[in-house]
Amino acid sequence: MIQGLINYKIEIYTDRHSITGELTLNDRRLSDHINDKVELLLNLRNVTVARLENPTHPLHTMATAVVPKSAIVLAFEPFQKAIPPSNRFYGYVKKEQHEVFLIMDGIEVRGILHTQGSPDYRRVLVNAPDAFLPITQAVFHTAAHPDLAIRQDAVLVNSQRIRFIGNLDIKSPTMPLPPQP
Numbered sequence: 001m002i003q004g005l006i007n008y009k010i011e012i013y014t015d016r017h018s019i020t021g022e023l024t025l026n027d028r029r030l031s032d033h034i035n036d037k038v039e040l041l042l043n044l045r046n047v048t049v050a051r052l053e054n055p056t057h058p059l060h061t062m063a064t065a066v067v068p069k070s071a072i073v074l075a076f077e078p079f080q081k082a083i084p085p086s087n088r089f090y091g092y093v094k095k096e097q098h099e100v101f102l103i104m105d106g107i108e109v110r111g112i113l114h115t116q117g118s119p120d121y122r123r124v125l126v127n128a129p130d131a132f133l134p135i136t137q138a139v140f141h142t143a144a145h146p147d148l149a150i151r152q153d154a155v156l157v158n159s160q161r162i163r164f165i166g167n168l169d170i171k172s173p174t175m176p177l178p179p180q181p
Contacts, residue, residue, distance in 0.1 A: 111138035
């Protein structure tokens with residue numbers, strides 16, 4: 001591996017497919033790369049594509065593929081060997097945590113949205129500074145398998161694919177909250 005290049009495994013969900021592959025980043029975090037406004041595509045290697053209705057049955061595997069960022073509903077890094085942290089241009093800014101429920105194209109997500117101050121969902125949907133928002137302690141369901149809960153420490157959701165977002169009432173009976181660390 002060339003100094004500064006980081007190889008990530010990534011899992012992408014569109015409204016109908018799951019795509020797994022490898023992404024090479026130049027000394028950046030996945031969230032920084034996916035929110036880069038200059039590059040509109042993700043170039044993947046060792047790619048597998050499956051329909052959400054049957055995720056264990058791959059449609060195709062290929063050496064390389066390209067995914068437009070606009071087609072992505074949700075993305076995350078599946079568990080993998082620890083990757084050294086990249087250099088961050090900005091320092092850490094403490095943010096408030098808000099339990100949210102999101103409805104997107106074919107996917108429902110429950111988790112924690114981190115914002116500076118109180119959440120302004122109009123800003124999130126219309127003028128979000130980043131196209132992909134991190135949701136931590138995420139539990140998500142697909143329309144193809146609504147009874148299957150997928151848990152991830154963090155997911156990136158495409159703000160342009162959000163159809164509903166709201167603060168979650170702690171007493172909501174629909175889906176249990178992920179365990180707190």
